[in-house]
Each structure stands twice: as C-alpha cells, then as structure tokens.
C-alpha cells in the first residue's frame with residue numbers, strides 16, 4: 001500500500017454539533033467518527049432526528065451558524081482540515097471536491113430555471129469551460145445519470161420531471177466536477193421502490209467508475225444492503241455501531257442495530273418487530289447509554305455509564321456496555 | 334379494453350366490497366399547443382373483491398392509479414363506469430342521504446401524518462370530529478369513545494388535550510388511525526399509511542393496524558408502492574400498472590409465484606435485507622420512467638419496458654384471466670406458460686435483458702457534436 005492510500009478521502013473525528021439558539025449551546029450530535037476511502041460506499045443509517053443531515057451539513061460546512069454550529073471535532077479531506085478553512089476556499093471545495101445531494105430535490109432545484117441552465121452555472125463556476133464545452137458536458141452528464149433524450153430534457157424545468165428524474169439531475173449536479181467525495185443525504189426517501197432501486201444502483205456504479213468516496217444516509221437499512229461496503233448506525237446523535245456491511249447484517253453487536261434489522265419486512269416470517277418507544281428528543285439525551293430506555297437488554301448499570309464506541313473486531317466497532325456478553329441475532333438466522 | 338372481467342371464482346364468504354369494470358378518467362386540460370383536450374385514464378376497467386376482515390394490498394409505481402382506485406371504492410370521487418358494491422348496496426346508485434348514512438362505515442387513513450391533522454385543534458377534537466359530523470353522539474358518548482380509541486392505538490388519555498406539534502410522526506399516525514376508526518367503520522382505505530415513517534416506527538404502526546383489524550373485524554384496502562410491506566400485511570394483492578390490474582391473487586402467490594413481468598420487476602426492486610442474497614440476486618431495474626398515462630402505449634401498456642415483449646404485445650391488450658385458485662394475470666406470454674413463474678420468470682427476464690439493454694446502468698453518452706441551438710442555455 002502506498003502512502004496516499006492510507007489517508008482516508010473523508011474522515012470525521014469527534015464531531016460535535018450544537019444548537020446555539022438562546023442560552024447555552026445544546027449538543028445534538030456528539031461523538032461522530034467516520035472515515036471513507038476512495039471507491040468506498042459508506043451507509044450512514046439512523047431514524048429521523050438521529051443527526052444524519054446535520055452530520056452531512058457539518059462536513060460540508062453548510063450549517064446555519066445562527067442556529068446550529070460545529071462545536072468540536074475535525075473534518076478532513078485527504079488529511080486537509082476543512083473546519084478551519086477560510087470560507088472562500090471552502091466554497092471551492094464544495095461542489096468541486098465534495099459533491100452533495102440533498103434530502104429534498106425540490107428544494108435544491110430552482111423551479112424558475114431549466115435544468116440545463118442550473119447544471120451549466122455550477123460547471124462554469126468551478127471550471128474554466130467555455131459555454132459550448134460546458135453545454136456538451138451537461139449533455140454528457142445527463143446521459144451519464146441515465147436520463148434518456150438529454151437534448152430535450154436539458155431545456156425542461158424541474159416541475160416537468162418525475163421525482164426519479166429530478167433526483168438524477170441532482171446527482172448530475174453533484175458529480176459535474178468529478179468530486180473525490182460524494183455525500184448523498186437520503187437520496188431515495190421520497191421515491192417509490194422501483195425508482196429507489198434505480199437511483200441507488202446509479203450512485204453505487206458512479207462511485208466505482210469515478211472512484212469517489214461516497215456517503216449515503218438513509219433511515220432504511222434494507223436499501224443499503226447491497227450498495228454499501230460499510231455501514232455506520234446512528235442513534236440519538238452518536239454512532240452506535242460501525243462495521244463492514246456483512247458483519248453488521250449477520251453479526252450485529254449493538255442492540256439497536258439488531259432491533260432495526262428485525263423491523264425490516266422479510267427478515268423473519270410473520271409480524272414485523274419494530275422498536276417500542278421513541279428516540280429521545282434532540283439535546284435531551286438520557287444519562288448513560290442513550291438507547292437504554294428502549295433496549296430489551298438494558299441493565300441498571302447501562303444508565304450509569306456512558307458506553308464508548310469500542311472496537312470489537314478489525315473494522316467493527318460498537319457502543320454497548322454489554323457487547324461481550326450479548327448474543328445478538330443478525331439476518332438469516 | 335379487455336372483454337374478460339376479473340371475476341374471482343374462489344370460494345369464500347360474500348365480499349364486503351366488489352368493484353366490477355370500474356373506470357375513471359381525469360381531464361387534465363389542453364395540451365401545450367392549446368388544442369386537444371388531454372385526459373388520463375387513472376383507473377381502467379378494474380374488478381376486485383374484498384372479503385370482510387381481510388386486507389387487499391394494492392401495489393404499483395407512482396401514478397399507477399392506486400389512490401384513485403381507493404377513492405373510487407369509497408365513492409369519494411365518482412366513477413365513469415362500472416359497479417361498486419359495498420355490503421350488498423350499489424354505491425353508485427345510492428342517494429346522497431343513504432350515502433351519508435353509509436359514510437361512517439368507510440374511512441380513510443392518509444399518507445402524511447403531518448398534514449392530516451389540524452395543528453390548531455387538540456388531538457381530542459380531531460379524533461371526535463367524524464362523530465360530530467355524524468351528529469348522533471352525546472358529549473359523554475363522544476368523550477368515552479375518544480378515550481377508548483386513544484387506548485386502542487396505544488396513547489395515554491391525556492394526549493387528548495395536546496396539539497399535534499407535541500407528537501412524533503409515528504404518534505401522529507396513531508392519532509390519525511384513532512380518528513379514522515372512531516365511527517367504527519367496516520372498511521378502511523389505508524393510502525400509504527407508513528410511507529412517511531421511519532422503518533422502526535413503520536413496523537409499530539403496521540402491528541397496530543393488524544391488531545385493530547383482528548379486534549374490530551376491519552377490512553382494509555392497503556395501498557403502498559413497497560411490495561415488501563404489502564406482502565407482510567395483505568391476504569390478497571392486486572398489482573397495478575397504468576390504471577389496470579395486471580396481476581391479482583393471494584399475497585404469497587403474487588409475491589413468490591408471480592407470473593406478470595411487471596410484478597417480477599417490483600419483486601426484484603424490493604430491498605432484500607440480506608447483503609449476500611441481495612448481491613447474487615439479479616435486479617431487473619426498469620429503464621426509464623413509467624410512460625405517460627396521457628398517451629399510454631398500445632396493447633399491453635407495459636410492452637415498451639418489458640424484456641419478454643413479443644409482437645402481439647404492442648397490438649392487443651392482454652385480458653386479466655383468473656384461474657381456479659383466484660390467481661389472475663394479464664400477459665400474453667406468461668399466461669399459458671407452466672415455467673414462467675416466480676424465480677424462473679425473473680431469470681428469464683434478466684437473460685432477455687443481457688443483449689442490448691443493460692440491467693444496471695443505462696449509460697448513454699450523447700455525441701458532443703452539433704447540439705441544436707438552445708435559447709435557455711447561457
């Protein structure tokens with residue numbers, strides 16, 4: 001292995017994000033540690049409110065500082081710290097070196113302009129392509145993301161496109177400058193099952209062909225089973241488990257992951273399991289293990305001590321005090 | 334239009350709901366040249382039966398007509414043609430007064446628990462509203478009905494005094510369910526009731542719907558675009574494509590021994606939550622969007638996307654033929670076949686795809702030359 005391969009494309013360490021509206025900052029995301037290598041797809045999985053979008057926004061420094069700020073930690077792009085970068089330089093990183101796909105395609109596409117115009121603007125901001133060259137590149141990009149008949153589509157407005165095609169346009173925008181890192185925040189949550197499968201395969205195949213490091217966030221573990229190399233599970237603002245995809249599905253080491261897997265249709269015959277109770281409201285996390293109020297294996301000790309994210313195998317870490325003694329059930333068991 | 338109706342022949346109790354050859358068109362105005370009137374056939378000659386106490390799942394892509402079918406069945410919108418029978422009454426012929434009397438027996442649960450509740454009303458008022466519209470209950474009756482319903486959906490009685498903002502998505506969906514069931518309906522149309530919810534909450538809400546069905550003897554029309562969810566809740570499943578039912582049958586049969594190529598593609602899109610199984614499984618990723626319902630393809634409307642299509646498919650619409658076991662398929666090619674079933678059908682479809690059309694990524698890079706001039710590009 002050469003030296004550059006040792007440096008992760010994107011690495012996030014000790015990330016803490018806090019709400020800063022009025023009074024003392026309230027941490028809502030704490031202890032996020034992640035790293036993604038070139039050509040690797042990482043799934044960031046968690047219930048809504050667990051902090052997936054905040055983490056994605058913090059990594060690209062798109063948080064609104066009047067409301068929510070990164071209060072600790074580091075975000076490195078090939079070893080270069082991004083959190084201290086001057087804003088002007090960060091603007092060049094965004095779009096050019098890190099491509100971003102946001103949760104809701106309708107809010108990220110401007111309804112007043114054709115998709116061609118919007119793609120073109122992004123391209124010419126980051127590159128010195130001529131107008132004609134940029135237009136050709138736009139057509140090429142639309143083809144690359146599987147949009148048939150790009151010459152016609154390029155002059156259409158967002159509302160004329162189906163949800164799936166709109167999401168393809170978002171992907172085209174994100175990869176326009178051949179970024180090294182791609183962050184896709186719930187890219188398929190608003191889409192139906194067939195379209196979801198199409199979009200995920202598209203992202204995974206682009207990640208390989210363009211050699212990007214990719215982070216896909218989702219609340220549905222089932223959808224990442226075949227597209228991700230590794231999966232990180234988030235609960236109440238923390239990573240609670242991180243492992244290679246097979247490890248995580250077949251040998252989960254955190255009770256929350258086990259319960260999530262049991263919530264999926266098709267994992268076992270009969271009734272879906274679900275997880276009783278609700279995740280804690282942001283910033284109002286319980287003492288000790290944050291999953292304890294919903295955990296079927298909780299012991300009194302679990303609410304006393306904060307579990308650390310502990311390595312249990314090469315490339316498998318879990319945040320559970322009883323990890324060593326529990327026999328958890330994965331899929332296919 | 335097919336000459337054969339989807340009449341199920343299998344034995345069972347008298348259906349609670351029967352649709353016969355029901356169709357509905359929507360006028361969507363004029364085309365962009367301002368000339369001809371455009372219309373969409375949202376539901377095209379559909380026949381279904383739903384037995385009391387069972388769940389009929391309806392799956393299909395966005396725009397396939399699932400919601401329209403449910404709304405027709407409850408006569409929330411009018412049908413253009415066909416018969417709709419609810420508990421022996423022909424809904425289409427019912428007078429407004431009789432329909433009003435029947436209304437409380439048919440209710441609906443919507444997809445979005447966030448917009449379904451009035452944010453300014455207390456939860457108690459929202460839940461009691463259908464009783465108030467009915468006008469047949471006293472204050473005390475209403476109060477005890479609300480308390481009872483809250484307990485049934487797993488919420489504390491004091492939830493009644495709070496407003497929707499105080500509740501999470503899953504809790505709100507419980508409130509929506511309580512409101513839908515307060516009139517003690519017999520038929521409940523659940524339109525994507527869990528699509529907006531997290532996976533773990535989804536399983537809770539589905540479990541609740543199943544418990545309530547058992548306790549209250551409810552009949553469900555359950556719409557979802559996710560075949561995995563539909564399979565786990567349904568007794569029977571109808572698969573819709575561009576307004577038509579293309580396959581119908583027992584849930585197990587449709588999900589495992591499916592015979593329609595479109596069902597096969599839906600099955601292959603269901604995420605198998607098992608990485609190894611998922612990797613060996615070959616997905617049929619349908620290329621492109623579903624065709625426009627304004628101008629549906631000729632013959633079998635699935636033919637432009639179907640890997641098994643033969644010349645006849647573009648000419649004639651295949652009828653939905655239902656066998657003795659109640660399994661119906663509308664496909665020229667698979668109908669008579671003894672081996673184009675389930676996994677075999679899937680394998681045949683992926684093989685058929687190999688030459689020419691990619692099963693994964695349709696990469697088509699246009700030639701960079703001579704792009705037509707465009708006014709909207711800077």
Ligand SMILES: Nc1ncnc2c1ncn2[C@@H]1O[C@H](COP(=O)(O)OP(=O)(O)OP(=O)(O)O)[C@@H](O)[C@H]1O
Nearest residue numbers: 359361373375394395396397398399400401402626
């Ligand atoms: N009120 C209406 N006016 C015009 N067209 C309509 C109307 N309601 C539905 N349609 C059209 O009828 C077709 C079927 O719509 P429907 O809402 O039943 O689909 P669906 O299967 O429920 O889709 P989704 O999964 O997106 O909810 C679509 O093409 C839709 O655009």
Ligand SMILES: Nc1ncnc2c1ncn2[C@@H]1O[C@H](COP(=O)(O)OP(=O)(O)O)[C@@H](O)[C@H]1O
Nearest residue numbers: 028047048049050051052053054055067068282
């Ligand atoms: N702008 C904001 N103001 C207040 N709270 C916020 C804001 N953005 C996010 N939060 C809170 O932070 C938590 C994490 O949010 P988010 O990252 O959006 O979760 P996810 O993407 O996993 O659903 C949530 O509880 C959310 O309510």
Ligand code: SF4
Nearest residue numbers: 289292295302320321
């Ligand atoms: S630390 Fe205790 S409560 Fe937390 S996940 Fe482990 S067993 Fe459950």
Ligand code: SF4
Nearest residue numbers: 633636639646664665
């Ligand atoms: S009738 Fe022909 S086009 Fe339609 S599903 Fe069957 S094989 Fe495919």
Ligand SMILES: [Mg+2]
Nearest residue numbers: 052053103186
């Ligand atoms: Mg989010």
Ligand SMILES: [Mg+2]
Nearest residue numbers: 399400401524
């Ligand atoms: Mg609908």
